[in-house]
Amino acid sequence: MEQDVFKKMLKEKGLKVTGQRLLVLETIGAHPGEHLTAEEIFDLARAKSPEIGLATIYRALQMLVNLHVIRRVSFDDGLARYELSRELGGERHHHHHAICLGCKTVFSLEEDLLEPLEQNLLERLGFDVTDHEVKLYGYCRACRQKNPWAGGHEAEELFTTDDKMQKGKRTMKIEKKELEESD
Amino acid sequence: MEQDVFKKMLKEKGLKVTGQRLLVLETIGAHPGEHLTAEEIFDLARAKSPEIGLATIYRALQMLVNLHVIRRVSFDDGLARYELSRELGGERHHHHHAICLGCKTVFSLEEDLLEPLEQNLLERLGFDVTDHEVKLYGYCRACRQKNPWAGGHEAEELFTTDDKMQKGKRTMKIEKKELEESD
């Protein structure tokens, strides 16, 4: 299991293998496809280890990111979120997220469709892409069927006539969901 | 000029045209290609209007985002940055950023290479993309020529052997720069 790979990485870097660090990694690993926040990881971890502190979570997350074991992503709601890197071995990552402006669900796309783009970039501009992150904003099938306005362009419902602009920002739904074909 | 378009938008929404709001928009417009933070905009605005307050900047930015006049972007350094939307009229946006892991420069790519991907998504999965943001991480030509290690894979220099992981995070260089062909 990858727990062992992780332990080895720690030792190689002269870092200590602690229960807390293992727990943080295990917690993220137990929720594949989700994009947990530090607070969410804290709550989940605390369920197993009530004495763990939030600062420890942050420190472990920081370390895991630096070791490229996990990845920090953000969906512009002001919160950092974390997800497991696909391969600890060093394979390329594929990060495509489709965010529905209607229901705020974040869908994960598995396929990597940027290869040609990146090849092009290297050849023409000399920029060598080692990783990427793609966010697609739009409307999912369900929202499009429910709301005719969701077929076209801008997300008008995000703006209210008066001055009270997007309050409850912290409540964005981030779900474990992958787009599925159904045609 | 677009200042007038903006004034009209404000009036239509029942919002007031104030010097501060115009100044914020003007400030962002005066730095095309850069991705200014609220603080940077504050400093630039204060140079012209010393009495302006930071809260006003934030409120104006929020409003401009909601009106789709500007766009909020983030490069995972914990700071929100703002850039002018291409078209006030409602055309599609093209947001491709290539971030060099060597020199931390953010390059802007003008071309839109996602059309086929998005078409595909709509047809097969029913997800209608209305906007997108693409971040490509890698190494620019200059860094690749300077450092042989920058040809391959991970960004090892981001990790120091001991525990002091990326401190000075707030200092990321965000420059006005576009990738240019030179082959």
Place this chain on the structure above:
DNA sequence: TTCGCTGCAAATCCTTTGCATGATT
């Protein structure tokens, strides 16, 4: 034993908000 790690609380940093004053329509 040694040195790094944890937990707690305090400190920071960015951003938002409340309120009295001032500007726009």
Place this chain on the structure above:
DNA sequence: AATCATGCAAAGGATTTGCAGCGAA
């Protein structure tokens, strides 16, 4: 004159840090 926006200061929320005690090597 009526509202809405501004500036200031205080509040808020996420993340980081200092430090004494604890635990891994």
